[in-house]
Amino acid sequence: MYKMVSKTCMQLPILDISQPLQPSSLSSLAEACKELGFFHITNHGISKDLYNKIRSLSEFLFSLPDEMKIKLGPFSSIKTYTPHYIASPFFESLRVSGPDFIGSAQSSADVLFDNHNPEFSEILREYGTTMTELSKKIVKIVLMTLGDAVERKYYDSEFKNCHGYLRIINYSAPESLEEEVEGLGTHTDMSCVTIVYQDEMGGLQVRSNQGHVIDISPCEGTLVVNVGDLLQAWSNEKLRSSEHRVVLRKPVNRFSLAFFWCFEDEKVILAPDEVVGEGNSRTYKPFVCADYLRFRESDEKGKFEKVGFTVRDFAGIRLQM
Ligand SMILES: O=C(O)CCC(=O)C(=O)O
Numbered sequence: 001m002y003k004m005v006s007k008t009c010m011q012l013p014i015l016d017i018s019q020p021l022q023p024s025s026l027s028s029l030a031e032a033c034k035e036l037g038f039f040h041i042t043n044h045g046i047s048k049d050l051y052n053k054i055r056s057l058s059e060f061l062f063s064l065p066d067e068m069k070i071k072l073g074p075f076s077s078i079k080t081y082t083p084h085y086i087a088s089p090f091f092e093s094l095r096v097s098g099p100d101f102i103g104s105a106q107s108s109a110d111v112l113f114d115n116h117n118p119e120f121s122e123i124l125r126e127y128g129t130t131m132t133e134l135s136k137k138i139v140k141i142v143l144m145t146l147g148d149a150v151e152r153k154y155y156d157s158e159f160k161n162c163h164g165y166l167r168i169i170n171y172s173a174p175e176s177l178e179e180e181v182e183g184l185g186t187h188t189d190m191s192c193v194t195i196v197y198q199d200e201m202g203g204l205q206v207r208s209n210q211g212h213v214i215d216i217s218p219c220e221g222t223l224v225v226n227v228g229d230l231l232q233a234w235s236n237e238k239l240r241s242s243e244h245r246v247v248l249r250k251p252v253n254r255f256s257l258a259f260f261w262c263f264e265d266e267k268v269i270l271a272p273d274e275v276v277g278e279g280n281s282r283t284y285k286p287f288v289c290a291d292y293l294r295f296r297e298s299d300e301k302g303k304f305e306k307v308g309f310t311v312r313d314f315a316g317i318r319l320q321m
């Protein structure tokens with residue numbers, strides 16, 4: 001696995017997602033998507049109040065005994081819960097899948113709560129539908145960074161069947177704080193784009209092209225967006241899916257919401273000629289989305305999105321020197 005060695009700080013572009021795109025924003029965004037694959041969005045429509053509600057209801061859920069939570073997975077039929085020690089000793093998460101966010105949240109809540117709890121599923125419906133709309137907007141804008149015609153020509157034909165799921169993540173507080181610990185190991189995301197609501201703790205880090213570790217510090221009112229493996233492959237690496245991780249530095253728990261926007265399972269991912277560009281070679285073989293997801297989930301090295309078995313290892317074409 002790659003060792004994160006040196007640290008640098010960097011200001012990411014902040015995109016106002018409520019406004020029509022300005023040419024000046026497009027150029028800084030194009031640069032960010034190409035170099036790092038990370039940027040911030042603001043005026044995204046998720047209030048602090050909505051986040052706090054999800055946080056307090058989820059914290060109650062995560063505080064339940066392990067024998068209750070384990071009824072939600074990973075070895076039960078429902079498989080929405082990832083317990084500690086799969087990704088890291090500090091990490092546990094609950095998955096809520098779209099497009100029926102209400103049904104998905106309710107099916108987890110029904111197992112855990114005796115009495116029907118409509119509030120939990122209702123706020124997750126609100127979060128999920130807002131994220132769905134944001135993801136569509138973000139994909140359109142990211143495609144525009146590849147040229148205006150790319151978005152017009154390919155959004156409807158290639159991206160209209162995308163779907164999303166939310167991972168509610170609870171990082172428990174580390175006890176000893178002699179040095180920082182890894183809450184989530186270095187990985188790339190198996191998405192087209194990911195939208196993360198991180199709390200004020202910080203700790204999200206990304207590795208740049210040059211191998212520098214960059215802190216994605218929390219920035220009031222903004223969400224973090226990153227490009228995932230599916231879009232990296234579809235764009236013939238014109239868009240970058242960067243390795244990132246989460247470190248814990250303080251003896252308090254960290255809470256984040258990560259929303260993954262993905263191609264449909266049966267989609268064949270192949271960069272269009274226009275995106276590859278004349279004179280360039282294609283760097284990925286065509287592949288079926290679900291086959292890649294299975295590759296990541298079934299292979300020991302690919303477990304929980306560990307680096308070493310990513311989309312490049314799966315479908316990358318090694319260019320002859
Ligand atoms: O918790 C975070 O801030 C990021 C989580 C993440 O990278 C992931 O779930 O893929």
Ligand SMILES: [Fe+2]
Nearest residue numbers: 187188189244
């Ligand atoms: Fe991630």
